[in-house]
Amino acid sequence: MKLELRGITKRFGAVTANEDIDLVIEPGEIHALLGENGAGKSTLMNVLYGLYTADEGHIEIDGVKQNFSGPGDAMAAGIGMVHQHFMLIPVFTVAENVALGHEPTKALGVIDLAEAKKQVLEISERFGFNIDPDALIEDLPVGAQQRVEIIKALSRDAKILVLDEPTAVLTPQETDELMEIMRQLAKSGTSIVFITHKLREVKAVADRITVIRLGKVVGSAKPDAETSELASLMVGREVMLTVNKKPAALGDVVLEVEHITVLDDRSQKAVNDLSFEVRGGEILALAGVQGNGQTELAEFLLGLRKPLGSKAKVNLNGKEITNKSVREVLESGVGFIPEDRQTDGLVSEFTIAENLMLNSSYKSRFTKGLNINFAARKRIAKELVEQFDVRTPSSETVANKLSGGNQQKVVVARELSREVSLLIASQPTRGVDVGSIEFIHEQIIAERDAGKAVILISSELDEVLALADRIAVMYRGKIVGIVEPNTSREDLGKLMAGVTA
Amino acid sequence: MTTSKETEVKVGYKSPIVMGSIGLLTLVFLGLLGRDGMVAFEISRRTDSLQLPTLDIDSSLLGVLSGLAMFALAGFSFSKAIKNLKTPIWVSIVFGLVGVTALLGWLAAEKSVPIAFIAGTALVLAVPIILGAMAGIMSERVGITNIAIEGQLLTGAFMAAVVSSITGNFLFGIIAAMVTSALLSMILAVFSIKFLAQQIIVGVVLNVLVIGVTNFLYQQWLTEDAENVNFPGTMDIIKIPVLSDIPLLGPVFFENRITVFFAILIVPTIWFVLFKTRLGLRARAVGEHPLAADTVGINVGRTRFWWVTIGGSIAGLGGAALTIGNAGAFGREMSGGFGFIALAVVILGRWNPIYASLAALLFGFSIIMRVWANQVSPGIPTDFITMVPYVVTIIAVVGFVGKSRPPKALAVPYVKG
Numbered sequence: 001m002k003l004e005l006r007g008i009t010k011r012f013g014a015v016t017a018n019e020d021i022d023l024v025i026e027p028g029e030i031h032a033l034l035g036e037n038g039a040g041k042s043t044l045m046n047v048l049y050g051l052y053t054a055d056e057g058h059i060e061i062d063g064v065k066q067n068f069s070g071p072g073d074a075m076a077a078g079i080g081m082v083h084q085h086f087m088l089i090p091v092f093t094v095a096e097n098v099a100l101g102h103e104p105t106k107a108l109g110v111i112d113l114a115e116a117k118k119q120v121l122e123i124s125e126r127f128g129f130n131i132d133p134d135a136l137i138e139d140l141p142v143g144a145q146q147r148v149e150i151i152k153a154l155s156r157d158a159k160i161l162v163l164d165e166p167t168a169v170l171t172p173q174e175t176d177e178l179m180e181i182m183r184q185l186a187k188s189g190t191s192i193v194f195i196t197h198k199l200r201e202v203k204a205v206a207d208r209i210t211v212i213r214l215g216k217v218v219g220s221a222k223p224d225a226e227t228s229e230l231a232s233l234m235v236g237r238e239v240m241l242t243v244n245k246k247p248a249a250l251g252d253v254v255l256e257v258e259h260i261t262v263l264d265d266r267s268q269k270a271v272n273d274l275s276f277e278v279r280g281g282e283i284l285a286l287a288g289v290q291g292n293g294q295t296e297l298a299e300f301l302l303g304l305r306k307p308l309g310s311k312a313k314v315n316l317n318g319k320e321i322t323n324k325s326v327r328e329v330l331e332s333g334v335g336f337i338p339e340d341r342q343t344d345g346l347v348s349e350f351t352i353a354e355n356l357m358l359n360s361s362y363k364s365r366f367t368k369g370l371n372i373n374f375a376a377r378k379r380i381a382k383e384l385v386e387q388f389d390v391r392t393p394s395s396e397t398v399a400n401k402l403s404g405g406n407q408q409k410v411v412v413a414r415e416l417s418r419e420v421s422l423l424i425a426s427q428p429t430r431g432v433d434v435g436s437i438e439f440i441h442e443q444i445i446a447e448r449d450a451g452k453a454v455i456l457i458s459s460e461l462d463e464v465l466a467l468a469d470r471i472a473v474m475y476r477g478k479i480v481g482i483v484e485p486n487t488s489r490e491d492l493g494k495l496m497a498g499v500t501a
Numbered sequence: 502m503t504t505s506k507e508t509e510v511k512v513g514y515k516s517p518i519v520m521g522s523i524g525l526l527t528l529v530f531l532g533l534l535g536r537d538g539m540v541a542f543e544i545s546r547r548t549d550s551l552q553l554p555t556l557d558i559d560s561s562l563l564g565v566l567s568g569l570a571m572f573a574l575a576g577f578s579f580s581k582a583i584k585n586l587k588t589p590i591w592v593s594i595v596f597g598l599v600g601v602t603a604l605l606g607w608l609a610a611e612k613s614v615p616i617a618f619i620a621g622t623a624l625v626l627a628v629p630i631i632l633g634a635m636a637g638i639m640s641e642r643v644g645i646t647n648i649a650i651e652g653q654l655l656t657g658a659f660m661a662a663v664v665s666s667i668t669g670n671f672l673f674g675i676i677a678a679m680v681t682s683a684l685l686s687m688i689l690a691v692f693s694i695k696f697l698a699q700q701i702i703v704g705v706v707l708n709v710l711v712i713g714v715t716n717f718l719y720q721q722w723l724t725e726d727a728e729n730v731n732f733p734g735t736m737d738i739i740k741i742p743v744l745s746d747i748p749l750l751g752p753v754f755f756e757n758r759i760t761v762f763f764a765i766l767i768v769p770t771i772w773f774v775l776f777k778t779r780l781g782l783r784a785r786a787v788g789e790h791p792l793a794a795d796t797v798g799i800n801v802g803r804t805r806f807w808w809v810t811i812g813g814s815i816a817g818l819g820g821a822a823l824t825i826g827n828a829g830a831f832g833r834e835m836s837g838g839f840g841f842i843a844l845a846v847v848i849l850g851r852w853n854p855i856y857a858s859l860a861a862l863l864f865g866f867s868i869i870m871r872v873w874a875n876q877v878s879p880g881i882p883t884d885f886i887t888m889v890p891y892v893v894t895i896i897a898v899v900g901f902v903g904k905s906r907p908p909k910a911l912a913v914p915y916v917k918g
Contacts, residue, residue, distance in 0.1 A: 051796070051917070072798025087793035089786050090909075100786050101797030109778040152797075 001027055001078055001159040001191065003048075007057035010040075010047055017043040019215045020057070025160060030182055030192045032206035032223075034199070034234055036433055040215035041195045042084065045162050049081045050074040072101075080153025084164040086145050088152075090138035094131055095120050098152045123151045127181060142291070143174040150181065154190075161185060162193040167201055171289050172461060172493030179205045197234070199227050235434045243438075245445050248469045251280025252317075254453035255301075255422050259311035262293070262300045269308075270296035272477035278422070278453040283444065285456045285468035285485075288496050293477035294457045295339060298426045301455075302336050303329040317421055330359060335415035339426035339457070341404075345411040348400035352392060353381035355399050356414050380417075388413035389439055405436025412443055423447050426457040441467060461489060516588040520575035520596055523892070527600060528568025531607040535561035538611030544749050546617050553748050560610035567603035571596060601866075604889055608878050617752045619869055624753060625827060627858075627865025628764045629654055629836070632819025633843030634850065634857040635771055636686075639812030642775065642852055643805045644788040644910040645693050648704025651840025652711035653682045653813050657820020659715045662831035663723070665733035671825055674733060675759075678821040679814040685711065686813025690806045697914035712834055719833055727830075735829045736760070760826035763818060764858075772854040784808055788908035791915040801915045816840075852908065 005023040009016070017040045025031050035041045046052045048059060050068035059066045061077055068074045074081075088097050095116040104115035120133040129147045137145060146166060153161055163182070167175045182192050182205055196202060202209055202223065209221045211233040219233050255278045264270035271293040278284045286294055299305045301314070303326040314322045316332050324332070338344035346355050357366045357377055365380065367373055381395035390409045392402055399407060408428065415423065425444060429437040444467060448454050458464050464471055465485060472482045473495035481495045540563065541555040574596045578588040605614045633650045640647035657678035665674030689707060692698040723731040736758045745755040754765065775781035784804055786794040791801045823839075824831050842864050850857025867887055874886040 049796070070798065070800075071796045075798055081796065083796070087790070087796045089789045089793055091789060091906075092782075092786070096782060100782060100794070101799055103779045103782060105779050109780055111777065111779055111782060 002062050003079075003160050003191065004060040004063075005044070005048065005057070006060060008044060008047055008054050008059075009056035010043055010052055011055050017215050018047065018054075021212070021215075021217055023210060023217070025191050025193060026208075027159075027191055028186050028189050029207040030186050030194055030205055032202040032209045033193060033195045033212060034197065034202050034209055034230065035195075035212035036197055036234055039197075039212045039234075041212055042164055043215075044212070045081065045164055045193070045195060048074065048162065049079060075101075075156050075158075078157060078159035079162065080156060080158025080160065081162040082146065082149040082153060082164065082166060084166075084168065086142075086149055088137045088145055088148060090136070092137060093133065094135050094137065094140075094148050094151075095133040097137060097148060098133075098155050102156065119155050120151055123154050127184060129181075142169040142289070143171070143177075146170070146178070147181075158190065160191045160193065162195070164195045165197075166194070167196065167198060169290060169459075171496045172489055173497050175201065199230050199234075202230070203227065231434075243441050243445065243466045245467075246449060248283075248448070249281045249451070251451050251453075253277050254280045254317055255455070256313075256315040257301075258313040259309070260297075260300060260314070261308040261312065262296045262305050263308060264293075264296050270477050271300065274477070274479060276472060276479060276482070278455055280421070280451045280453050281448055282469040283448050283454040283456050283467050285458060285464040285471045286474055286479075287458065287461065287464045287468075287471050287492065288474035290459050292474045294426070294459075294474055296477075297474075298336070298339070298424055298455075298457055301329075301424055302326055302334065330418075333419065333421040335418065335420035335423040337408075337411055337415055337423070337425040337428050339430065341407050341411050346399045346407060349398060351396045351398055352385065352390065352402075352410055353377050353395045355410055356381050356384055356395075356417070359414060360418060384413040384417055388416075388443070403433065405432040408432050408440060409436060412440055416443065416447065420447075420452060422453045422455070424455045424457070427459065428456070429458075429460070429463060437463075461492060464492075465489075514579070514582050516593075517575050517579035517582055520571060520578055523600065524568050524571030524575050527564060527571055527603050530564075531603045532561055532564030532566075532568045535564040535607055536610035537561060540606045540609045540611070541613035542605075543613050543615050544617070546615070546752055549748065549752070550746065551748055555613065558606065560606050563606040564603050567599050567606075570599050574599070600889075604886075608874050608881065608886070610878075612877050617749055619866070619873060620749075621753045621757075622869040623862060623865040625757070625761060625865070626868045627861045628761050628822045628826065629819040629839050630843050630846060630861040630864055631764050631768065631858045632822065633816050633840050634846040634861055635767060635854060636812035636816035636819070637843055637847035638775075638850075638852055638854055638857060639771065639784075639815070640686075640689075640809045641847060641911055642788045642908055643784050643808040644791060644908055644913060644915070645690065645805055645809050646700040646704065646912040647686075647689065647809070647812070648701050648844065649685070649689050649707040649711075649840075650816055650843045651836055651838070652704075652708040653685055653816035654820040654823065654836040654840045654843075655711050655715055655834070656685050657682045657817035658823040658835055659718070659820070659831050660817070661821035662733050662824040663730050665825050666730050671733070671736050674825055675818060675821050679817040682817025682820060683810050683814035686810050686816075687806070689813075690809040693809075693914065694802045694805050697916065700912050700914075708840070715831075716833060719831065723831060731830050733825050733830065735827065736825050758822075758826050760818065760822035764822070767815060768854050768858045775854065785908070788910055791910050791913075795915075795917065805915075816843075819843075848907070851906075 003025040005021060008018050008021045010018040021044055033041050043052065047054045050071045050073050059068065066077055095113060098120050099111065099116040104112040106112050117133040120131065124131045129151065131144060131147055131151065137148065140148070166178060170178060179201065182194065186192055194206060206223045209223060209230070210217055211219045211221065211230065213234060213236055221230060221233070257277065258275045260271060260274050261269055262271040274297065286297070288294060296305060300307060303324055306323065312322055313320065316334065319332065321329055321332055342348060347358070360366060366377055378395065385392060385395050388409045390406050390413065392406060399410060428440050428444065432440065444454060444456065456464070456467055468485045470482055471485055471487065471492065472479045473492065475496065475498040480498060480500050538560055539557050540560050541557050543555050545551065545553045574592055578592055581588055633654050636653055637647050637650050660681045661674040661678040664677035665671050685707060689703050692703045693700045738756060738758055741755040745751040775785065783794065783799050787799060787801050787804045795801050820836065823835055828835065843861070846857050846860045846864065849860040871883045871887045874881060875883050
């Protein structure tokens with residue numbers, strides 16, 4: 001089946017997300033759609049899938065013009081989509097999720113669960129997925145959930161499968177498995193649209209590459225193109241793919257963590273009897289697939305979660321801070337970049353200046369008696385905006401008007417504008433443009449070179465390898481190994497999957 | 502790899518502690534310091550053809566035995582908690598039944614306890630709550646918060662009384678109640694789905710509106726011309742042959758008005774549709790993750806609209822049960838908070854029709870307890886007695902352990918891009 005997108009334009013108010021995009025997907029090919037976060041890839045695919053209606057342009061399948069009014073139409077036309085955020089219902093079983101929308105039924109509309117399970121097993125076995133149709137989605141690891149999504153699409157006879165950032169949540173091994181699945185599907189005649197911003201994966205699996213920037217197609221390439229060429233197409237200028245850093249000058253132990261066990265929101269052990277230490281002048285990266293306790297660990301270190309049991313102990317610069325309140329922890333010299341800037345890092349309706357004073361609003365430099373010292377705030381905000389290269393019309397701009405990268409710079413500016421001895425950076429560059437990534441990485445390295453201890457929590461292996469002085473891999477709430485930064489991706493991947501030597 | 506995540510839930514000692522304390526209270530106040538005199542538990546009614554002997558026991562002895570039995574259950578719960586296991590639901594239920602028996606025995610010292618009468622009346626009183634809760638469940642399962650149950654019940658009660666009086670036909674009254682209440686629910690549905698209004702506000706407004714309109718009409722019309730428009734009487738009681746002769750169960754379940762039978766049938770039906778059929782699967786999908794439902798071609802808005810509307814018609818029937826199924830005429834604000842109790846019952850029953858109905862029965866029971874306790878032991882403060890079933894409820898709830906989990910997309914409007 002040949003799919004053609006012709007002159008697709010999609011606007012949201014004044015913002016043009018897609019502008020006059022042409023795209024042709026040949027039968028049986030793996031077509032990579034490469035672009036940075038926010039380039040408009042997902043919007044384009046949502047237009048294709050009938051979730052959005054294009055303002056201009058149309059879609060053709062085998063030369064016939066299509067008119068999708070909803071995902072149901074797109075599905076009927078043979079388009080299947082695996083969304084970046086899975087479209088699975090956590091409290092349903094695998095079979096129920098796959099069957100939803102085209103359920104096999106018996107008399108009275110009773111669901112024929114046996115038939116639904118059979119369908120799952122049949123596809124699962126054909127591609128070696130090994131999925132239990134009776135398992136609840138919320139109990140499955142993300143890699144398995146993604147395979148359920150693929151089964152879901154295939155069970156509807158999808159001839160074109162759209163994978164939206166499918167590797168964001170996978171371990172390197174799971175990523176390899178997924179690429180193998182993609183090749184297998186392509187061989188059996190399914191066309192695949194592979195949306196990603198990761199160059200390595202594109203080169204490994206794609207037959208053809210289309211690069212999108214700022215909502216427009218800026219070029220196409222073959223997978224044997226140079227990585228740097230693809231990167232500059234994607235970003236629109238030359239980029240440095242590596243970070244320059246001096247060898248670490250180790251100082252005293254700054255943070256000592258012993259025997260901590262932390263429960264998550266579902267009262268399950270997210271962090272399980274963990275101990276480690278970080279010295280001044282080093283970056284300890286906590287690598288691992290999302291959801292292996294990193295979030296809870298970061299929240300614990302900040303004082304947001306209480307440890308379980310009496311053995312737990314946290315020392316910062318030799319002083320115990322276990323069970324201290326968040327403010328006490330911050331006061332004792334901890335800076336924290338939370339993993340989700342939208343919900344935890346910023347108050348998105350506040351201005352930049354207001355956001356910049358959030359963690360020290362009670363400090364004398366921001367106050368005048370019981371009032372806010374507006375003049376001082378304005379001055380400080382202006383300085384920080386310049387110092388941290390926040391691209392904004394003014395420091396009084398509302399935070400949610402900024403791009404992801406600039407929002408993150410505001411968070412970084414706030415955390416580093418105080419004197420800290422430990423910086424906890426959780427997914428500091430998630431959803432951030434390449435330019436801002438470079439800048440934020442430089443800031444983190446600068447902190448380390450100034451003798452601060454840094455904990456970098458990241459699920460991006462590239463980032464971990466670029467920044468870390470030591471890499472601790474977390475799996476199911478434990479550190480399964482602490483390794484040197486020159487460890488191979490393959491060995492790290494094994495650790496991330498819980499395989500210890 | 503399909504490996505399940507490790508689940509390590511800490512159960513804690515809530516259940517055994519609460520059970521133990523209540524067991525102690527029972528032992529001391531209903532047992533050791535209890536009242537003397539025999540109490541007779543009547544299983545058959547005096548009018549039944551088949552007469553079973555009454556069960557006689559000394560009131561304070563019953564209290565002591567019950568207290569000890571409750572200790573035993575608390576101990577069992579404790580032994581589970583040590584092994585980090587949940588207290589089984591049957592333990593909570595048995596515990597509740599033992600407690601209620603002890604209380605009944607204490608109240609009726611030197612008198613008798615008409616079990617069939619108490620259970621039967623509890624059921625009749627629970628019917629509006631059950632049907633209101635069904636409306637709540639049907640609405641909330643698709644993600645629309647339904648605060649307007651009170652208004653739906655009141656609408657049904659009013660229409661059933663008026664239309665039955667005017668036409669002289671109860672069937673027309675029931676149909677009018679259901680249709681009007683469904684129309685009222687459509688307002689909630691349209692405002693929530695189409696205009697993305699704050700659902701709680703819409704619900705509150707509807708309640709206030711219905712109370713206002715019915716009060717006005719009651720004052721201006723029903724009281725002026727009561728004989729013609731508000732004198733429907735109650736429907737006949739239907740005896741199902743053979744089944745109604747079964748001791749205890751017969752009079753409680755099989756000798757009732759049509760509204761009660763309908764409630765008995767509708768609860769398992771909704772459960773079945775919700776959990777076994779395509780319709781139900783889609784409805785639950787819409788309530789949990791509407792975008793996911795949309796991406797597989799389910800029309801979120803339409804699904805929500807019909808579930809809310811049909812739910813409303815069931816609440817309308819619940820309203821009819823108040824007037825032509827029980828009281829015999831419409832009275833000012835006669836739903837008296839039943840709609841809000843139904844709302845609580847939905848949550849207590851974890852959005853499950855069966856559990857919610859059991860919770861509703863508990864409330865029905867607490868209402869009849871107050872009335873009956875006043876008759877059998879006039880000296881006892883009835884407010885205290887009224888409290889007891891709620892205490893039992895709390896135990897039942899701690900017995901279930903863990904947080905109840907509402908539908909994920911509850912009260913969240915779905916906006917398509």
